[in-house]
Amino acid sequence: MALRAGPLTGRRGRRIVLDRVEPGPLASGTITALLGANGSGKSTLLRALAGLFPVDGPVWLGPHDLAAMRAPERARYCAYMPQTLPPPIHMQAIETVMVSMRAGGGSGGARFGGDEAIGTALGVLERLGIADLALRFLDELSGGQRQLVGLAQALARSPALLLLDEPLSALDLRHQFEVMAFLRRETETRGMVTVLVLHDLGMALRRADSAVMLHDGRMIGSGPVGDVVTPAVLAAAFGVKARVERSPEGDPMVLVDGVTGS
Template sequence: MMAGFDDALGVIGLSAGYGGRTIVHPLDLAPVAPGQVVSLIGPNAAGKTTLLRALAGLHPAQGSVRLGDRDLLRLPLADHARFVTYMPQSLPQRVALTVLETVVSALRASPVDGAIGSDQAILARAMEVIDRVGIGALAMTGLDHLSGGQRQLASLAQALARGPRILLLDEPISALDLHYQLRVMKLVRELAAERGMIALMVLHDLSIAARWSDRILVFAEGRLVADGPPAQAITPDILASVYRVAADISGPPDRLHIDLRDILDD
């Protein structure tokens, strides 16, 4: 069921960094409504991952991050994690747990709807998520025996099992083949609509970001330079300014075709 608009995500004056450096400069975002999928794009070192980690409570940050009437940055990390789940680019490599065990652990740590349930119910729920991601055949395989792409899918299953209100995905399709890239994007959109979940993800493929996102945030040097529907946020002028490339863009708003023509001199 769709959550109410009072549970929108609001970001006011958020800044974050580490090592004495400010990576994300003060950022204000118009509310992100439940069910929306938002993609963060921009060149390397633009501050996208730092922003996700700040939203997840994993980096020191100043400002306000509100979910409805809750200021998430003021919550203890354990309470913060009840609402927000962060999926990094990869899981730790030397983990002996199976895919099923990692998802079961996630369910026990953050039971959906606040109910842990019986062991049988937990296993059934875990397998439901694993199957929906498309890796049922890998359920009993150890994470240390998976390819990079398989590990990304296992990490996604673990994140989805937590039933977050806000799902933060850092390059969730970077190691996947074309089939699973589309499968993951379709699944995130479906679950966002079904659960009223807000999904924010870092993507490098602009065509995929445009196809599957309600809204695009473009970052450069730790600052937000564009924010809007794909056709408004991905334009030749913005690509020239942010990426230093010349591009032609055509097609309807939900099927933008981006033709990269050349690099631009600095």
């Protein structure tokens, strides 16, 4: 199911924070990176797609009108992970994953705490490489570990649309690489539409299929990620002189030589 949204316009008071933004259509089995400077509207757009920020404009996932749905119905199709996770609670990681499954209808009707639900939750933790955290309590985990458990909570619901706000922010370099490789596999295998806010432009170039570049709430670039992360768009979005080069392994990377106007 493809995601089709917009044009979307959103306001905070009298100030327009999303100005006729129209991402997509975003095909199933693909990853789209929301890019831009701080305050450009990335997280606001993600929240709008999740139905958590009021906007004028449509949001369709295949034949489903997400904008017209109440939160419980929308949760059957969409999973959203915020940048700032809720405060840690004294609950085992696997329990929190099963609670998320039940809230989003991802448990397939399995009894909470039953073998089927436990197996599904443990399977997600294993694929993320954090099965060893299953019986640990959230308030005993580091910020990065809790972020990984939060990602497991979202994926265990088997969403058609996965929305992640800076899912790499608390992770070390190895886990950033592993999580993006994991998201690539899960997105393609499940046929999800994955949309995530990223600050690492090199990671976006290597792992995303498409990108949306925002600046002051407006979309200044959209399409295949290599067509969006260009010197001209980076200058407009960030005010920098930048170029895209290749590493010795052939991976694209962004190099910043200075700021514009200097």
